[in-house]
Amino acid sequence: MTPSSSLDTAGAAPHDEHHDHHPSYLVDGTTIKSWLLTVDHKRIGVMFLFFILLFFLVGGIFALLIRVELLTPGPTIMDAMTYNRTFTLHGLVMIFLFMIPAIPAVFGNFMLPLMLGAKDVAFPRLNLASFYIYLTGAVFMLWGMLNGGLDTGWTFYTPYSTHTTTTVAPVMFGAFIIGFSSIATGINFIVTCHTMRAPGITWFKMPLFVWAIYATSCIQVLATPVIGLLTVLVAVENLFSFGMFDPARGGDPVLFQHLFWFYSHPAVYIMVLPAFGVMSEVVSTYSRKNIFGYRAVAYSSLGIAFVGFFAWGHHMFVSGQSTFDAGVFGVLTMLVGVFTAIKVFNWVGTVYKGAVEFSTPFAYFCGFLFFTVFGGMTGIALGTVSLDVPWHDTYFVVAHFHFIMVGATIMAFLASLHYWFPKMFGKTYHEGWGLVSAALIILGFNATFIPQFLVGNNGMPRRYYDYPERFQALNVASTAGASLLAFGFLIIAFYLVYALVFGEASGKNPWRSKGYEWVSESPPPTHNFVGPQVTFPEEPHFYVDPKKAEVPDAV
Amino acid sequence: MQSSAHTADGTANVPRLAAHFASLEVQNHAARLGMWLFLATEILLFAGLFVCYGCYRFLFPEAWAAGSRSLDLFWGTVNTIVLITSSLTAALAVHYAKEGKNKMVGVMFALTLVMAMGFLVIKYFEYHHKFEIGTLPGRYYFYEGMQLPGITLYFTVYFCSTALHALHVVIGMTVLAVAMVRAFTKKDFGPNNYTMVELGSMYWHLVDLVWIFLFPMLYLV
Amino acid sequence: MAIANESHQEEKNMHEHHGAGRYWLIWGVLLVLTVVTVVTGRMHLPNFGLLLALVIATVKGTLVALYFMHLSEHRGANRIVFGVSIVFVVLMLVIPLADFGTRFRGANPPGSQYSDLQPPDIGTGAQRGRFGGGLRPNQTKDTPETPEPGHH
Numbered sequence: 012m013t014p015s016s017s018l019d020t021a022g023a024a025p026h027d028e029h030h031d032h033h034p035s036y037l038v039d040g041t042t043i044k045s046w047l048l049t050v051d052h053k054r055i056g057v058m059f060l061f062f063i064l065l066f067f068l069v070g071g072i073f074a075l076l077i078r079v080e081l082l083t084p085g086p087t088i089m090d091a092m093t094y095n096r097t098f099t100l101h102g103l104v105m106i107f108l109f110m111i112p113a114i115p116a117v118f119g120n121f122m123l124p125l126m127l128g129a130k131d132v133a134f135p136r137l138n139l140a141s142f143y144i145y146l147t148g149a150v151f152m153l154w155g156m157l158n159g160g161l162d163t164g165w166t167f168y169t170p171y172s173t174h175t176t177t178t179v180a181p182v183m184f185g186a187f188i189i190g191f192s193s194i195a196t197g198i199n200f201i202v203t204c205h206t207m208r209a210p211g212i213t214w215f216k217m218p219l220f221v222w223a224i225y226a227t228s229c230i231q232v233l234a235t236p237v238i239g240l241l242t243v244l245v246a247v248e249n250l251f252s253f254g255m256f257d258p259a260r261g262g263d264p265v266l267f268q269h270l271f272w273f274y275s276h277p278a279v280y281i282m283v284l285p286a287f288g289v290m291s292e293v294v295s296t297y298s299r300k301n302i303f304g305y306r307a308v309a310y311s312s313l314g315i316a317f318v319g320f321f322a323w324g325h326h327m328f329v330s331g332q333s334t335f336d337a338g339v340f341g342v343l344t345m346l347v348g349v350f351t352a353i354k355v356f357n358w359v360g361t362v363y364k365g366a367v368e369f370s371t372p373f374a375y376f377c378g379f380l381f382f383t384v385f386g387g388m389t390g391i392a393l394g395t396v397s398l399d400v401p402w403h404d405t406y407f408v409v410a411h412f413h414f415i416m417v418g419a420t421i422m423a424f425l426a427s428l429h430y431w432f433p434k435m436f437g438k439t440y441h442e443g444w445g446l447v448s449a450a451l452i453i454l455g456f457n458a459t460f461i462p463q464f465l466v467g468n469n470g471m472p473r474r475y476y477d478y479p480e481r482f483q484a485l486n487v488a489s490t491a492g493a494s495l496l497a498f499g500f501l502i503i504a505f506y507l508v509y510a511l512v513f514g515e516a517s518g519k520n521p522w523r524s525k526g527y528e529w530v531s532e533s534p535p536p537t538h539n540f541v542g543p544q545v546t547f548p549e550e551p552h553f554y555v556d557p558k559k560a561e562v563p564d565a566v
Numbered sequence: 567m568q569s570s571a572h573t574a575d576g577t578a579n580v581p582r583l584a585a586h587f588a589s590l591e592v593q594n595h596a597a598r599l600g601m602w603l604f605l606a607t608e609i610l611l612f613a614g615l616f617v618c619y620g621c622y623r624f625l626f627p628e629a630w631a632a633g634s635r636s637l638d639l640f641w642g643t644v645n646t647i648v649l650i651t652s653s654l655t656a657a658l659a660v661h662y663a664k665e666g667k668n669k670m671v672g673v674m675f676a677l678t679l680v681m682a683m684g685f686l687v688i689k690y691f692e693y694h695h696k697f698e699i700g701t702l703p704g705r706y707y708f709y710e711g712m713q714l715p716g717i718t719l720y721f722t723v724y725f726c727s728t729a730l731h732a733l734h735v736v737i738g739m740t741v742l743a744v745a746m747v748r749a750f751t752k753k754d755f756g757p758n759n760y761t762m763v764e765l766g767s768m769y770w771h772l773v774d775l776v777w778i779f780l781f782p783m784l785y786l787v
Numbered sequence: 788m789a790i791a792n793e794s795h796q797e798e799k800n801m802h803e804h805h806g807a808g809r810y811w812l813i814w815g816v817l818l819v820l821t822v823v824t825v826v827t828g829r830m831h832l833p834n835f836g837l838l839l840a841l842v843i844a845t846v847k848g849t850l851v852a853l854y855f856m857h858l859s860e861h862r863g864a865n866r867i868v869f870g871v872s873i874v875f876v877v878l879m880l881v882i883p884l885a886d887f888g889t890r891f892r893g894a895n896p897p898g899s900q901y902s903d904l905q906p907p908d909i910g911t912g913a914q915r916g917r918f919g920g921g922l923r924p925n926q927t928k929d930t931p932e933t934p935e936p937g938h939h
Contacts, residue, residue, distance in 0.1 A: 067791055124586075131586035133596045198603045205864055206596040206794055207586070236607045240614035244726070252723045255618060256703030259907050261629075261716040261896045266621055269883040270614055322876060324882070333889035336882060538585075588794075589913045595794035602865045606872035613876040620880050621887055625899035631831075639825065646821050654814040657855040661807050715898025715906030757804075764857075778847045782823075782840035786828030 030061035033536040035437065045380035050135035051537055055142050056121035057435065062146065063113050069153075070104035073097050075497060078459075078490040083477050094476035096177075102165025103182065105158070107189050108149050111278065113232075114285035116145070116196055118427050119224045121435060123200060124301060125528040126218045128209025128545045130538045133202040136364060141195035144188055147240040153187030166275070169256040169267040173248040189226035190239040193281075197231030200224055211546050215309065218527055218551040219302060222309040223288020226316040230277045230284070234320070238274035241267070265330050272323035280319040280347075284312060286423030287354055290376055293426050294358050295552035297373040298365025300554060304357040314350040322347060326397045337396050344394035351387050355380065370522075371445030378453040382418025386411060389464070404474075406467030410460045418456055425452070425503065432507070433521045437534040438514030444506040451499035458492025519529055525552050567639070594761055601765045605772050606629045608734070612776050615727045621785060626716025633720035634787035636701060636712065638692060641784040645688050646777065653683035653774040656767040657781060659749075663760035668753040676745035678770065681741045689732055690734060696721070724784055731776055741766045792864050813854045820847050 036053045042048075046054055080087045089097065120138065124131050132138055142317050155161065155178040163172040163179070172179055204225045208217065217225075244255055245267075254260035256267045295302050302308055324332060324340030358380065368372065389411040393399050402408060432440055462485040467473075471482045478486070520529040527547050531539050587593040623630045659674035700708035703722035745766045747753055755763055824843050832839065853859040858866060887901060898906020 129586065133586075134600060135586065137600075194604075194607050198600050198607075201603055202596045202600045205599055206592050207588070232603050232607055233610055233872065236611035237614050237879070240611050244614075247726075251703075252705040253726070254724070255722050256716055257704070258896060259897060260704055260718045260722075261622070261626060261906070262719060263625075263887075263896050264623070265886070265894075266618065266883060269886065270617060270879075273879055320878065325884075331890070331894040333888045333891070335889040336886045339882070339885075350652075544588075570789055591798040592794040594873045597798045598797075598861060599864055599868070602861070602868045606868050609869075609872045609876060613879055614874065617880050617883060621883050624884055624887055625901060627900055628937075639829070643821065643825050647818060650814065650821065653851060653855055654810055657810045658807055660857075661810065664804055673788055675903065716896075768856050771851055774849050774855075775851050778851065779844050782824050782828055782844055 017178075033524040033532075033541050035532065036537045037436070037534055039537045044046055048139070048141055050131070052120045052124055052132050052135065052138055052410040053405070053435070053537075053539075055138050056117050056119075058142055059112060059120065059145070060115040063109055063117060066104055066108035066149065067113075069499065070101055070109055073101040073104065073498065077101060078493040080476055081486045082483075082490050083282030084480060084483060086476065089476070092162060095164070095474070096156070096160035098115070098145060098474055099161050099164050100156045101432050103152060103161070103186070105416075106165055106278070106282075107152065107186055110282045110420060111189075111193055112145060112196070112422070113282075113424050114289060114427060115200070115227055115281075116141075116192075118220075118289065118431060119196070119200060119227075119285060122431065123203055123221060123224060124207065125434075125531055125535060125539055126221050126526070126551075127203065127207055127212060128527065128530075128540070128547060129203065129207035132199050132541070133206055134199050137199055141192045141199070144195065145192035148185045148190075148192060150185070152187060153182050155181030155185060157398075166271065167245060168271075169245065169248070169264045170258070172245050173252075173256060173455055175249070179249040180246045181247075183242040187239050187242045187246075190235045193231045193235045197228035197235070200228040201232065204228075209544060209546055211449075211548070215306065216547070216550050217309075219291035219305065219308050219312075220285075220288040222312045223284045223291070226312040227281050227284045227288075229313075230281050230316050230319065234277040234281075236275045237270055238278075240272070241270050265327065265332055268327050268330050269323070272326045273320075275321045276323040276326065277316075279412070280315055282420050284315060285353075286379070286420040287312065287315075288432070289423045289427040290358060290379055291354075292524075292526055292552075293372045293376050293430050294361050295554075296430070296522050296526060297368045297370060297376070298362045298429060299368070299523075299554045300361055300365035300552075301550070301554055302357060303360030303363075303549070304353075307353050308357050311350040312354075318343065318346045318350065320566065322394075325394045325399070328396050329403045331470060341394055341396045345391060348391045348394075351383070355384060355387075362374055368522075371440075371442060371449055372426040372430040374449040374453075375422045375428055375429070378449070378456070379419055379426065382414050382422065382456070384443065386414030386418055391413065397454050399471075406463045406471050406473055408467065409464035409473045410467055413460050413463070418460070422452075425449070428507070431528075432510070433517030433552070434512055434528060434533045434535075436514075437517055438510050439517045439521060440510035440514060441506050444502060448502040448506070450498045451502065452496060453494030455492050455497075455499050459489050460492070460497055462486070462488040462492070500554040525549075525554055527551050573782075590758065594656045595774040597761050597765060601768050605768065608772055608776075612727075612730065615723065615730065616779070616783075619723050619727065622719050623787070624717060626714075626719065629712075629714045629716035629720050630787045632712050632714060633701070633717055633724070634785060637724075637785050638695070639785050641688050641692060642781060645685050645701035646705060646781045648681045648685050649774050649777050652678045652685070653771055655681070660760065660764050660767045663749075663755040664757050666756035668749045668755050671755055672746050675742050675749065678742055678780075679739055679746065682735055682742075686732060727780055727784070731773070731780060734773050734776070738766075738770045742770055763771065797861065797863065809854060813850050817847055817850060 036051055037057075039051075040049075046058065049055060049058075076088070077094070080089055080094055080097070105221050120132070123129075158181070159178040161167070161179060162177050162183045163175060167179070167183070204217070204221060206260075244253075247253055248255055248257070254262055256262040256264050258264065291302055291308055321343040322340060324336050325344045327340075328337050358376075389407070393402060393408060393411055429440065429445060432438065466485040466489070469482065469485075470484075471478050517533055519533050521533075522529075530545060530547065532541075583590050583593060587596065655674045655677040659678070662668075662670035662674060669749060699711075700706075701712070701721050702708070703725045704718050707718040707721060719765045745762050748762065793933060822841055824840060827839055827843075828836070830836070858869060885894060890901070892901060892903050895902035908936035
């Protein structure tokens with residue numbers, strides 16, 4: 012996504028002669044400096060996209076390394092210490108460098124002002140700062156990982172993390188800095204929602220993606236400082252043995268876990284709520300139908316954000332916390348399922364009796380739905396104390412969270428990438444290849460992670476590079492699936508880059524969507540809208556009747 | 567979290583409206599809301615340490631009582647009064663900024679900074695005393711006079727909390743210093759342009775707020 | 788122009804500009820409350836000392852927030868932001884406390900009020916964990932009294 016003259020064709024779509032003096036954001040300034048010092052939320056979103064995909068590649072390569080190592084019991088391609096570093100790096104990169112920023116920093120940044128009829132986010136320079144802070148943190152984290160590497164797992168539990176001589180401090184520092192990026196983005200989006208809605212857009216006329224991003228931002232603002240503090244405490248304790256969590260000095264490692272999961276459980280909702288928001292948009296567009304139960308979906312986003320803060324102890328059922336706490340957390344965890352179920356019900360209700368246009372984003376929606384339901388249900392099962400005790404730290408847990416993080420969130424990320432590709436770049440991609448790779452990814456995903464449920468249920472622990480012979484068959488199956496998954500991603504990379512360079516111009520609204528963001532040009536000009544302040548007379552996705560074949564609107 | 571309000575543009579007290587905001591009142595509202603959100607994150611940051619404090623005090627009440635008595639209550643009280651007074655001067659700075667009295671704004675911020683400096687000096691002496699007698703966090707603790715389970719934890723919590731607080735004092739001082747310099751040199755604060763003063767002052771009040779809780783928690787167990 | 792947000796309302800709320808007197812008044816109240824805190828704190832009331840100190844601190848904090856930080860004028864979202872953050876602080880505090888209080892006693896730190904185990908003897912200047920622990924090979928200064936483990 013580096014600025015180059017080959018992108019010049021993206022902005023000047025053939026029929027847009029009268030837009031010559033409102034060039035698209037992609038070509039309005041073609042120097043490196045105009046990109047690196049931009050305050051345009053769209054350019055910042057694109058820059059985030061580039062780096063996020065880069066880090067996804069890094070994390071994915073490490074995932075493949077893990078899977079190759081697990082092809083055989085005992086050491087296959089690496090020894091135990093390297094394996095520990097590998098899965099730590101996979102977790103850290105995927106969570107902090109990819110999943111947490113992915114949808115909010117890319118699509119939230121790009122779409123939020125468009126969906127609200129605003130010219131930019133509330134604090135554009137803070138937005139740019141957030142990008143550079145993210146990069147700085149990434150540099151520290153990766154430098155630490157490459158220079159000796161942390162081997163504690165991404166959860167860096169004490170007392171090991173406070174005693175290990177691997178590179179705790181730089182990685183912790185990197186995580187700390189990335190936290191600021193997350194907070195800055197969250198603050199920006201919340202203030203944008205409060206202050207920059209176009210006239211007529213009341214809270215309950217905002218697109219559901221905006222609601223999801225708003226709820227996500229609330230979580231980011233409230234939860235991230237705790238992990239910021241904790242990374243500092245761990246680094247300090249590792250370097251100076253202050254003993255905050257050291258049992259010999261009266262400290263308690265479980266207190267670390269309380270503080271850690273206070274952030275990290277809401278963090279998973281930071282990862283998944285934007286995905287839910289994207290899906291609300293996609294499902295309305297491709298069913299050509301208003302969302303079923305708009306208010307329920309909007310409230311459920313806030314509900315998930317709120318209740319997500321009460322459930323953190325379900326990661327600690329076997330840690331030694333009290334049974335009273337375990338009981339409380341077990342019950343509260345169930346509440347999250349209620350709000351998620353509301354969303355699933357409403358999405359299905361939207362598709363029902365809609366005029367479905369089965370295209371690549373909708374294919375990802377189908378995969379997403381299946382994975383959310385099964386991932387979510389296994390989550391509820393894991394939230395039951397008696398079931399979690401045998402499953403804790405086995406591959407069952409690994410499969411559960413990959414179902415949600417990869418199955419739900421990455422499907423949504425891919426769906427949003429395809430859905431908003433024309434909006435962001437003004438090009439179309441090849442639909443056939445889109446469907447093929449969606450199928451490969453969905454199949455590959457199933458082949459990777461369903462064996463992991465089985466092998467975890469049979470008792471294989473996570474984070475082990477060695478395992479008994481009887482688990483080998485399922486591990487090999489999982490690795491085969493992972494290869495298929497990787498292949499699917501590779502295909503996507505190829506046809507999307509091809510579309511970026513050689514694709515046809517998409518026109519303003521190729522999906523004939525009535526989402527608010529499609530009112531502006533594709534790709535939009537630098538200030539999003541041309542002319543007087545835009546207003547949106549109807550609610551978002553106001554489709555009249557799915558059965559009537561609607562002519563492409565001049566929306 | 568800083569607003570996009572730029573410096574005055576020719577005529578005094580007229581801030582430049584950033585292009586993406588619909589009006590000046592929206593811009594100011596956005597700046598304030600952004601600042602409150604940032605303050606919320608600071609509250610949550612200190613909260614982590616408050617949790618450590620609360621849990622370990624719950625577990626080691628004697629160590630907490632002993633450790634607390636070893637602190638110098640007099641200077642702690644002085645520090646509290648100094649910080650509260652600095653909060654007053656910061657609030658007065660906002661008041662004068664709304665009235666356009668730039669010199670008074672500068673004076674008030676100067677007083678705030680002096681008192682903040684006083685706070686840090688007193689804190690330095692307190693730390694120095696601790697280094698001397700050996701009531702230090704974790705592995706560095708060597709004070710013979712208090713050997714109870716959990717005593718090193720008390721000082722770990724003490725040092726972490728007060729160090730983090732002192733860091734925020736320094737950050738606040740920097741922000742206020744910038745505002746003070748602007749009040750004295752550019753003299754452009756007024757009823758339509760006092761956002762920087764207000765936001766800096768809000769940050770300072772948060773620093774004071776944290777200390778209002780830290781003081782009884784650490785010194786008056 | 789009609790903005791679909793709360794900026795207009797907030798501008799109206801903040802319109803009134805009162806005198807500086809109220810700040811001095813609040814300052815006075817805060818000082819009085821500080822004195823009360825110190826006096827009651829030194830009494831070391833056995834049962835409600837902590838609660839009283841926290842209540843007074845909360846009152847002081849509320850005064851600072853409402854009047855120095857103008858939360859009484861910034862209505863709406865600003866108040867919700869501040870309030871919600873306090874709620875979550877309380878949540879983050881209460882649940883681990885409940886954990887320590889209701890846990891199986893053997894899992895609490897030894898030597899603590901809710902444990903029946905003996906505390907580890909950390910000695911003077913002790914720099915090793917009770918079970919040695921994987922501490923860094925290059926240790927910094929030991930105090931003279933405590934020999935390094937392994938050098939008996």
